[in-house]
Amino acid sequence: MLDDIRLPLGDWVETGVDWITDNLAVLFDVIRTVVAGVFDVVEMVFTEPPAIVMIVVLALIAFLVRGWRMGVGTVVGLVVIVLVDQWDNAMATLALTVVAALLALLLAIPLGIWAARSDTVSAIVRPVLDFLQTMPAFVYLIPAIILFGIGVVPGIIATIAFAMAPGVRLTELGIRGVNREIVEAGAAFGASPGRILRQIQLPLALPTIMTGVNQIIMLSLSMVVIAAMVGAGGLGQDIVQALQRIDVGLGFEAGLSVVILAIVLDRVTNALGSLQAHSPVAKLRSRRRIAARASSAASPHDVAAVAAVETAPAGSGR
């Protein structure tokens, strides 16, 4: 009996997407222009300098946040990418990952904060995130192409939809996990909610939020190959090509380059969340604190300063 009934869910979605295309075309044009513009700038920054300069910069970041081993490892890995002639592709992929991850973070962190402060928002956001994260990534490409056309932009948008979830979740988890008494202490001394967020909740949730950042970057990288199917360039393009031609060699070289990029990105962003004691940045910080102790002239310890120290090396490399 059930055989006779057909739920026309697909038709509905199609109608919905059609409606959006007809009525919100201007909005999507704007989004496409902005995203494409940002991507072009970032890609240029990564591909314009000679490979050797980029290798030095990336290795320096790795050294600063994690120590000399990581620095050396990064140099070796990146040189391998150059030697298999995948450097330009790798930089295009890196640009795509960085832009997608940045935009995903821009959405995920505020949403996570909002969800942490309101049980209602949290209850609504959670199933939506489940949906976004478990829907097969390919499926996002279809509406993305319709709305944004072929090219790098639908790839980035699909990547954001797929990669955003852990960022929201971990931001919410981090903030909700901050010791209740410490938050109460802020309130008990008359701090405003915004101040409690800036001075207590965000700094204390930072390690968890950084795990979310790491997750977003890794998921973005994993989407890069899929995004290549709708015209985004980079390593993914070579992999798709290798698949079509059954070119084992090319597939392996491009694949290995993705792996190297993934390892470098993972280790660096992981280290940002919990700076290890032997990392030069951590040493620098504790030295600064000891100096302050000695001179008894305290340096500003607010969130802005901490955040600045943490994002400065990564930001200068982008």
Next chain:
Amino acid sequence: MTEPQVIARAGGADETRGADDIAVRVEHLTKVFGRRALEAADRLAAGASREDVAKLGTAAVIDASFEVRRGEIFVVMGLSGSGKSTLIRMLNGLLDATHGTVEIDGERVTGVDAKRLRAVRRSQVSMVFQHFALLPHRTVLDNVAYGLEIQGVDRERRLELARDVVRRVGLSGWEERLPSELSGGMQQRVGIARALCADTPVLLMDEAFSALDPLIRREMQEQLVELQAELGKTIVFITHDLNEAMFLGDRIAVMRDGRIVQIGSPEEILTDPANDYVAQFVQDVDRTRVLTAASVMEPPAASVPVTVGPRGALRAMRDVQSSTLLVTGPGRTVLGAVRDRDVLRAVQRGHRELRPLVDADVHRVSPDTSLAELPELAVTSGLPIAVVDGGDRLLGVIPRVMLLAALGNVPTETSEMAIVDLPPALDPALVAQTLDDATARFDSQEVSDAR
């Protein structure tokens, strides 16, 4: 050092105090957690029990009313689940009251908007937390200055003030450390310093010493009493530890199942528990830290003026069935004590002077000496202990049997065990007066006997 105040307050001075002396006023405060909290609160107000409204919500605090006087340490004591943490969180609005009002220094805390509430918190009331709740990413100095920072004091000034307070709590040299580098006791000193530095008249302390080990806890309690005496803060202190409550509290509110079952001075709670629950609770308390000489002393029946001579002394010994007597001189000052052996010998030999027999080596204690200091005296001397006022006037005696009963934790309830009922706290003035009357009678009797 707080004991004399307690006695004075127990003496019924409450009514004469003006409204200005009230730092915190709590009226009919009720907190129910749950979706139908208001309905539950209404039914509680109409006399329903906690179990009656269990379906509507969890009643954490029910109809609590009390006033905390300026400069007083007010202890709220109860076991876990008695609602004391909820109560203290309503005092500064961390939790909204379902019913009732809280006023701090005349400023309403209940039913005001968030902005007003923040202003009250900044200017009137700060808090010390059980697990310290320090900001782990800030140095000790920045933590201590936190309250001032929120109040908008500029950096130079607030760090200067914070340095002062850090010194006061004994943490000089640790200013630039992070909280994680400090021991538990030191972290709580930072917590206290942070509350002191905010410079609010009222301090809320939520189980502030419960997470510390016993030795440190004792030390912190003593330091808190010192700081309070020095700074004159009004302190509301929450604890589940009766010994702590008895040691710190000028007055104690005992909570059970969300209700305040008794409010009184430590001695009142100990010697006159309002119900079986309180009585059971106080059974285990270390009485020596709470009870004072004044609360266990007896009218000095076994004392005679030096003028009665050996014969008079002997007769008094027979009357009160004691082998030793305290001897008083002019103005009821304590001269010392005499023993039966010496007196008997003097009577046999026909001596007429009592003074040469007096052993001046009698222990004199003031009424507010804590019992903890007494047993040693009692053991080293066979003589009774004289309780004297500032002018060395005899107020009462503490016989050894009294002391042992008091130390033996004999609760007033279990009458079959009790050998001696502990007298309620005595007003030394009253004792002095009674004594004067009694001795006047005794003296006139002597005169008539001599004729």
